[in-house]
Amino acid sequence: MRDEFKYELIDNPVSFICSKWMLDRTPFIFGEDRIKYIEWKEQLAEKLQVDSKSMVFTGSSSCGFSLNPNKNYRQFHEDSDIDIAIISGYHFDIAWKTLRNLGTKRFDLNSVQQNSLKEHVNRLIYWGTIATDKILEILPFGKEWTLHLLDMEKVDPINNKTINIRIYKDYESLRAYHINNITNLRTQLFENE
Numbered sequence: 001m002r003d004e005f006k007y008e009l010i011d012n013p014v015s016f017i018c019s020k021w022m023l024d025r026t027p028f029i030f031g032e033d034r035i036k037y038i039e040w041k042e043q044l045a046e047k048l049q050v051d052s053k054s055m056v057f058t059g060s061s062s063c064g065f066s067l068n069p070n071k072n073y074r075q076f077h078e079d080s081d082i083d084i085a086i087i088s089g090y091h092f093d094i095a096w097k098t099l100r101n102l103g104t105k106r107f108d109l110n111s112v113q114q115n116s117l118k119e120h121v122n123r124l125i126y127w128g129t130i131a132t133d134k135i136l137e138i139l140p141f142g143k144e145w146t147l148h149l150l151d152m153e154k155v156d157p158i159n160n161k162t163i164n165i166r167i168y169k170d171y172e173s174l175r176a177y178h179i180n181n182i183t184n185l186r187t188q189l190f191e192n193e
Helices: 002-011 014-023 034-048 089-100 103-108 111-127 142-152 171-192
Strands: 055-058 082-087 129-131 163-168
Touching (some): 034 142, 089 129, 111 129, 129 171, 163 171
Antiparallel strands (some): 055 082
16 A cells, blocks of 8 residues: 555645545445444544534545655554544634733643743644644633543544644645655655666
């Protein structure tokens, strides 16, 4: 599967690769069971009060291997996290406003949360994304979402894997973020030949 991806990455437009391997597919973790995938998303959508069509599995649970250059296309495995993108301008704006207006409360955050804030200032907000994995609890809807994610981690096929959510301002932000990452992978492939 990884070799097929690399072969296709060299010869096809990056946007097509992004759609085929991540944004427009039944995620790897669901096998070929599209109905199970839809049912799972419907459950989470109802809990988080977002449209199920606005949820996209990303990362290794989507394509079966990691697209993180630092993980060298590592296969999805039993300790892998589940990464889900949620496209919601509403939740993005609330989260962004909360982060911007922390004021002196930022000094009460632990070092992991403070580093996450710096990452948002330096990189993530540019891509229209809020990575909630380290800061969900400080967002206004964070406690409620945390409980719902813990519930959904028990539902097959997730089987107690950690679910990480990234909130994207819009679909264009989601696509642009991943196209940038895949473009970097393509560059690495050419440099390593």
